[in-house]
Amino acid sequence: MSYFKVNDKCNGCLACVRNCPAQALRYVDRGSIRTIEHNIISCARCGNCWRVCPEGAIEFEYLLRGGWDEVVSTPLVTCSVCGKPLCTEDFRNTLTKQLNQEIDPLCAIHQGVRSSRAWLRAVQTGKSLEEASE
Amino acid sequence: MIVAELKPLEEIASSIKGYRNILVLGCGTCVTVCLTGGEREARVLSQELSHPRFGPDRPDSFEVNTIERQCERDILKAFLNVPDNCDAILSLACGAGVQTLAGVYRKLPVIPGLNTTFLGALDEPGIWREQCRGCGDCMLAYTGGICPVARCAKQLFNGPCGGSQGGKCEVSPTVDCAWALILARLNFLNRLDLYEKIIPPKDWSSDKDGGPRVFRSGNPPDIA
Numbered sequence: 001m002s003y004f005k006v007n008d009k010c011n012g013c014l015a016c017v018r019n020c021p022a023q024a025l026r027y028v029d030r031g032s033i034r035t036i037e038h039n040i041i042s043c044a045r046c047g048n049c050w051r052v053c054p055e056g057a058i059e060f061e062y063l064l065r066g067g068w069d070e071v072v073s074t075p076l077v078t079c080s081v082c083g084k085p086l087c088t089e090d091f092r093n094t095l096t097k098q099l100n101q102e103i104d105p106l107c108a109i110h111q112g113v114r115s116s117r118a119w120l121r122a123v124q125t126g127k128s129l130e131e132a133s134e
Numbered sequence: 135m136i137v138a139e140l141k142p143l144e145e146i147a148s149s150i151k152g153y154r155n156i157l158v159l160g161c162g163t164c165v166t167v168c169l170t171g172g173e174r175e176a177r178v179l180s181q182e183l184s185h186p187r188f189g190p191d192r193p194d195s196f197e198v199n200t201i202e203r204q205c206e207r208d209i210l211k212a213f214l215n216v217p218d219n220c221d222a223i224l225s226l227a228c229g230a231g232v233q234t235l236a237g238v239y240r241k242l243p244v245i246p247g248l249n250t251t252f253l254g255a256l257d258e259p260g261i262w263r264e265q266c267r268g269c270g271d272c273m274l275a276y277t278g279g280i281c282p283v284a285r286c287a288k289q290l291f292n293g294p295c296g297g298s299q300g301g302k303c304e305v306s307p308t309v310d311c312a313w314a315l316i317l318a319r320l321n322f323l324n325r326l327d328l329y330e331k332i333i334p335p336k337d338w339s340s341d342k343d344g345g346p347r348v349f350r351s352g353n354p355p356d357i358a
Binding site: 015018019045047048051052060061064 | 162201202206208209212213355356
């Protein structure tokens with residue numbers, strides 16, 4: 001999706017394209033249609049386009065506020081008692097290999113005595129979780 | 135980029151004492167990158183300043199917001215919403231941002247939460263080092279790309295002083311002698327001829343000694 005939004009006042013004059021210091025705007029004329037394109041990676045969000053637009057067409061607040069793009073979705077492990085999300089399955093597999101033991105899908109409350117410090121000690125020292133808990 | 139560090143909490147708490155509703159305003163550029171004045175730091179700071187140890191005169195409420203750049207007057211005017219009940223703004227921008235904010239919101243006290251320290255570069259994760267003093271007359275072309283204005287404690291232009299020992303500056307054994315670095319670099323580039331040339335005294339009028347500096351872009355907007 002594009003965060004560079006214009007309202008219906010845009011008349012395609014190209015003031016924004018000509019004055020973009022980062023060359024993050026360009027236009028493409030295809031047949032009878034002119035399209036203005038924006039490259040979010042090149043964009044410095046300097047606001048020059050918004051400043052120079054003679055029509056007041058650029059809704060710069062979208063570039064300031066932004067939005068969330070989905071990056072990756074990964075299966076979760078949840079606490080088998082209360083259902084609280086714990087970590088991803090891949091992360092649990094990594095921990096299982098490092099600790100060389102199965103990890104119970106239990107949250108801190110339902111795990112009882114095993115503190116997060118014990119987990120950390122076990123990973124750092126290579127000891128078993130029981131040894132690291134002592 | 136501009137590097138800044140958080141002021142001591144006690145100093146900030148003291149400077150906002152007596153105000154009831156504070157807007158803690160982060161800045162989305164340099165100070166976000168150097169981990170001192172972005173959205174996350176603004177939130178953490180507002181929580182820390184709410185602690186009862188700062189006494190009954192501490193503010194009742196903290197709003198947190200961040201804007202992309204506090205140093206641009208028109209962006210502040212157009213896009214920053216200051217709550218109606220706000221009676222002071224705690225800015226986590228550099229000095230340029232704090233002053234711009236104070237110029238736009240003239241009726242509100244604008245209090246700095248950071249000390250602006252230097253123009254620096256990321257050396258390793260979490261460590262920025264001063265590289266540029268903004269002197270207005272760059273001489274890196276003659277010094278192997280290493281700045282004696284920013285990196286030599288004495289700002290010498292024609293070689294090291296007697297305090298340079300084993301490549302280190304007498305200021306501290308952890309500080310490299312800029313001129314030792316420059317000589318090594320010029321030698322590596324086979325440009326020691328540059329070291330042989332005497333660099334005349336610098337004209338500091340392009341530095342702060344000439345008063346506050348102004349830069350005017352030569353290109354007016356093209357909207358014809």
